[in-house]
Amino acid sequence: MVKQTIQIFARLKPTKKPTAVYSVDSEEQTGASLEFVVPRDLADGFVNNKRECYQFRFQKVFDQSVKQEEIFENIAKPVADSVLAGFNGTIFAYGQTGSGKTFTITGGAERYSDRGIIPRILSYLYERFSQDSSMVYTTHISYLEIYNEMGYDLLDSRHEASRLEDLQKVMIMEDPDQNIHLRNLSLQQTANEEEALNFLFLGDTNRMIAETPMNQASTRSHCIFTVYLCRREPGSATLRRSKLHLVDLAGSDRVSKTGLNGQLLTEAKYINLSLHYLEQVIIALSEKNRSHIPYRNSMLTSVLRDSLGGNCMTTMIATMAVDKRNLDESISTCRFAQRVALIKNEAILNEELDPALLIARLKREIQSLKEELAMVTGEQRDDKLTVEESQKLEEQVRAFLDDPDTDVTLSLGPDMRKIHYCFSMLKKMFLDKQSRASKCSDAQESPAATVSEDGRTAEVSKLKEMLTQRDNEISILVKMLKKEKKRAQDATAQLANITSDQSLDSQNALRLSTMPLLTEGSTETTSTSQGRAIQYMKQGLQLTMGKQEAFQTFIRDHEDYLTIEDNKNLLKQRSAEAKTLGAQLNEARNRINELKKQLEMRRRQKAAHGVMRNHTESEEEVDPLEENLCKHIEQEKSAYKSTIGRLKALRTEIEHLQLLLERAKVKLQRDFHKWWNEEACSVQNCESEATARCHTGSPSETLQPSSPGTPGFGEPDLSSTVREYPAGRDPSPDCSTSSVQELRRFIPKSTPPLTAVPAWHDKSLDGTVTDLTPSFGWRALSSTKLTPSSIPLTGDQKADADILAFVNARQNLLNRTGPPQQ
Numbered sequence: 061m062v063k064q065t066i067q068i069f070a071r072l073k074p075t076k077k078p079t080a081v082y083s084v085d086s087e088e089q090t091g092a093s094l095e096f097v098v099p100r101d102l103a104d105g106f107v108n109n110k111r112e113c114y115q116f117r118f119q120k121v122f123d124q125s126v127k128q129e130e131i132f133e134n135i136a137k138p139v140a141d142s143v144l145a146g147f148n149g150t151i152f153a154y155g156q157t158g159s160g161k162t163f164t165i166t167g168g169a170e171r172y173s174d175r176g177i178i179p180r181i182l183s184y185l186y187e188r189f190s191q192d193s194s195m196v197y198t199t200h201i202s203y204l205e206i207y208n209e210m211g212y213d214l215l216d217s218r219h220e221a222s223r224l225e226d227l228q229k230v231m232i233m234e235d236p237d238q239n240i241h242l243r244n245l246s247l248q249q250t251a252n253e254e255e256a257l258n259f260l261f262l263g264d265t266n267r268m269i270a271e272t273p274m275n276q277a278s279t280r281s282h283c284i285f286t287v288y289l290c291r292r293e294p295g296s297a298t299l300r301r302s303k304l305h306l307v308d309l310a311g312s313d314r315v316s317k318t319g320l321n322g323q324l325l326t327e328a329k330y331i332n333l334s335l336h337y338l339e340q341v342i343i344a345l346s347e348k349n350r351s352h353i354p355y356r357n358s359m360l361t362s363v364l365r366d367s368l369g370g371n372c373m374t375t376m377i378a379t380m381a382v383d384k385r386n387l388d389e390s391i392s393t394c395r396f397a398q399r400v401a402l403i404k405n406e407a408i409l410n411e412e413l414d415p416a417l418l419i420a421r422l423k424r425e426i427q428s429l430k431e432e433l434a435m436v437t438g439e440q441r442d443d444k445l446t447v448e449e450s451q452k453l454e455e456q457v458r459a460f461l462d463d464p465d466t467d468v469t470l471s472l473g474p475d476m477r478k479i480h481y482c483f484s485m486l487k488k489m490f491l492d493k494q495s496r497a498s499k500c501s502d503a504q505e506s507p508a509a510t511v512s513e514d515g516r517t518a519e520v521s522k523l524k525e526m527l528t529q530r531d532n533e534i535s536i537l538v539k540m541l542k543k544e545k546k547r548a549q550d551a552t553a554q555l556a557n558i559t560s561d562q563s564l565d566s567q568n569a570l571r572l573s574t575m576p577l578l579t580e581g582s583t584e585t586t587s588t589s590q591g592r593a594i595q596y597m598k599q600g601l602q603l604t605m606g607k608q609e610a611f612q613t614f615i616r617d618h619e620d621y622l623t624i625e626d627n628k629n630l631l632k633q634r635s636a637e638a639k640t641l642g643a644q645l646n647e648a649r650n651r652i653n654e655l656k657k658q659l660e661m662r663r664r665q666k667a668a669h670g671v672m673r674n675h676t677e678s679e680e681e682v683d684p685l686e687e688n689l690c691k692h693i694e695q696e697k698s699a700y701k702s703t704i705g706r707l708k709a710l711r712t713e714i715e716h717l718q719l720l721l722e723r724a725k726v727k728l729q730r731d732f733h734k735w736w737n738e739e740a741c742s743v744q745n746c747e748s749e750a751t752a753r754c755h756t757g758s759p760s761e762t763l764q765p766s767s768p769g770t771p772g773f774g775e776p777d778l779s780s781t782v783r784e785y786p787a788g789r790d791p792s793p794d795c796s797t798s799s800v801q802e803l804r805r806f807i808p809k810s811t812p813p814l815t816a817v818p819a820w821h822d823k824s825l826d827g828t829v830t831d832l833t834p835s836f837g838w839r840a841l842s843s844t845k846l847t848p849s850s851i852p853l854t855g856d857q858k859a860d861a862d863i864l865a866f867v868n869a870r871q872n873l874l875n876r877t878g879p880p881q882q
């Protein structure tokens with residue numbers, strides 16, 4: 061890397077006009093200085109009139125008489141040499157219009173000796189190429205014009221024939237490494253000096269020229285002639301690429317002084333703007349600690365990015381006209397150059413490897429290494445393993461995996477092909493195993509095996525419902541158990557209190573006399589409810605064990621239980637009678653048949669005997685045996701008819717009993733269903749009340765009995781109360797169905813109860829007779845003023861006293877509190 065400030069040179073344009081007072085002090089070692097002396101009377105405007113002497117330092121100052129040859133030798137040739145060495149180089153000319161920039165960079169057209177830097181460098185480069193046969197040089201040329209911030213390719217063949225605005229614009233592209241690339245700028249390869257000069261001529265011809273008042277030969281565009289050089293040693297992959305920018309900038313004249321207008325003023329503004337950005341970049345580069353350099357502000361600075369503060373050895377030629385009238389512009393140019401001189405560049409040798417050559421070299425190296433390896437191992441290796449080698453490796457890998465010894469190794473030798481093959485095999489096996497495992501897990505989580513969330517929820521709610529039902533059943537059964545226990549205790553206590561057989565008989569008599577009988581009214585039910593009950597009975601098998609047990613207990617406590625049992629027994633009895641009658645009938649029929657046979661036999665014997673004797677005589681004779689037989693037959697027939705009549709009546713009675721039983725069963729089921737639901741509601745209410753008490757912080761955690769009107773086993777048993785409480789003390793205003801039913805056990809019906817035997821002759825057979833015991837329902841007791849005479853009594857003294865006491869107590873209570881709600 062070469063660190064170097066931009067080299068600045070000054071070149072003064074020859075003039076025959078009166079010149080400003082200046083002096084050039086050239087010193088070999090430290091460079092040269094250019095000094096302008098400005099008389100006070102001449103100073104005005106731009107020039108600070110307080111100063112008379114302006115001194116500027118340059119690497120070298122080329123006075124008016126210096127020829128192009130010397131410029132090339134001193135300025136261009138060192139740059140060309142560095143480019144040949146592989147560094148980037150830039151030479152740019154800066155100065156006011158007509159100061160000799162183009163003359164310096166390109167040269168004058170009049171004399172061959174006026175050739176400028178470009179043709180001389182081209183000539184020099186090709187000369188050097190020819191002198192250095194150890195290297196292969198390749199050159200390309202581009203010629204870019206920047207006009208009004210637009211880039212044009214001066215080597216475009218269409219340039220001459222087209223207007224400037226119709227030409228394709230050169231675009232600036234920037235890669236991620238911030239390297240600038242110019243799209244639409246042609247790179248022309250030139251094999252020799254002549255080709256290169258032809259392109260230079262083409263570009264110069266195409267160069268946009270517009271006349272201005274200041275200088276008719278002046279250009280208002282920036283032109284960059286670039287030579288791309290590639291140097292390579294034959295057979296070597298190393299390349300050295302370098303480029304040389306030769307830049308002819310537009311005139312640096314101040315717009316105010318040039319007096320331009322219209323289109324030219326616009327151009328001047330662009331030129332000045334472009335140069336202004338160039339100045340900014342140069343100022344930024346010359347200042348220390350400036351991190352941002354505004355290269356992107358203009359196309360010129362973007363293209364010259366490498367040349368200004370980058371990887372380049374840059375040289376500036378400040379061209380000046382030393383006429384008195386151009387003194388201020390010359391001083392301005394010198395000041396600009398002084399800033400440029402502060403910019404440091406870091407040029408590096410642009411050496412790189414040719415990929416194609418590198419590949420070829422590596423291939424050769426691989427081949428030689430293979431040959432060496434074959435010599436050492438004694439075996440020739442191909443790129444791929446043979447089939448036998450692959451199979452052998454697979455066996456080795458399987459043996460390695462199957463070996464339970466964890467320290468086992470897989471010996472493959474120094475052959476990388478085998479190592480790679482084994483690794484790829486292991487990876488494949490691993491991936492296969494992974495994929496199998498994922499398939500298995502997918503199968504386990506298949507939709508068929510997954511119960512849907514909805515299904516689960518429904519199942520859970522169903523189970524919860526069943527759980528609640530079982531809880532209710534358990535609660536009801538527990539209550540029933542308690543009740544049964546209490547009854548048993550009461551019964552035991554009562555038995556203990558009974559002292560005489562008479563009282564025991566009285567109790568039994570009372571029990572029997574108050575036994576409710578199955579009446580037609582009690583079986584009253586609508587067809588709908590009956591249908592439901594029958595349906596319910598049909599579903600009896602579906603009852604839970606707890607409910608079935610409750611049902612059995614309920615039946616035992618039901619008011620119709622004894623009636624049903626009596627009717628059942630009666631039915632059995634009648635069935636047995638019918639069976640007996642049937643047997644009697646059969647026997648009578650047999651006897652009659654037997655008698656008929658005997659009679660027939662006797663008559664045949666008589667007939668046979670009559671044939672032998674006088675027929676008429678025989679007819680007149682009366683046979684006492686025959687008469688006796690006929691008489692017996694008649695008697696048997698009569699008895700037979702009588703038995704048939706009895707059997708028919710019995711069958712009718714049996715059918716009626718069956719009907720009664722069927723109705724009783726229906727009623728029983730209906731009552732049980734109703735009772736069960738009420739009990740379930742009661743349990744739930746108790747639980748919710750207990751929960752509410754818990755939540756409200758009630759001190760009582762005990763489950764309270766059901767409220768009046770709500771049936772439940774927690775209530776006092778009315779039947780036992782009636783027996784145990786003295787007259788006039790009504791234990792409870794309970795109006796529940798169970799209480800009424802209990803009451804019915806102890807109160808006889810207002811009309812004689814229909815016993816099973818006479819009932820089947822009654823018109824209740826058609827089932828239209830209404831309940832014959834309504835006056836003993838709760839409504840009758842609560843709303844009717846009963847007198848002892850209107851109350852049907854049992855005849856038993858103690859039972860009747862209990863009934864009257866209960867009725868009076870109930871009536872007294874009602875008088876105080878009013879009738880209870882149904």
Ligand SMILES: Nc1ncnc2c1ncn2[C@@H]1O[C@H](COP(=O)(O)OP(=O)(O)OP(=O)(O)O)[C@@H](O)[C@H]1O
Nearest residue numbers: 073074157158159160161162163168277278279311
């Ligand atoms: N050193 C020199 N020796 C002889 N002639 C010169 C010299 N420098 C410039 N000239 C002449 O001066 C005239 C103007 O020069 P040139 O065109 O090079 O100026 P310029 O700075 O390029 O102007 P512009 O800014 O307009 O391009 C030309 O005719 C050129 O031949």
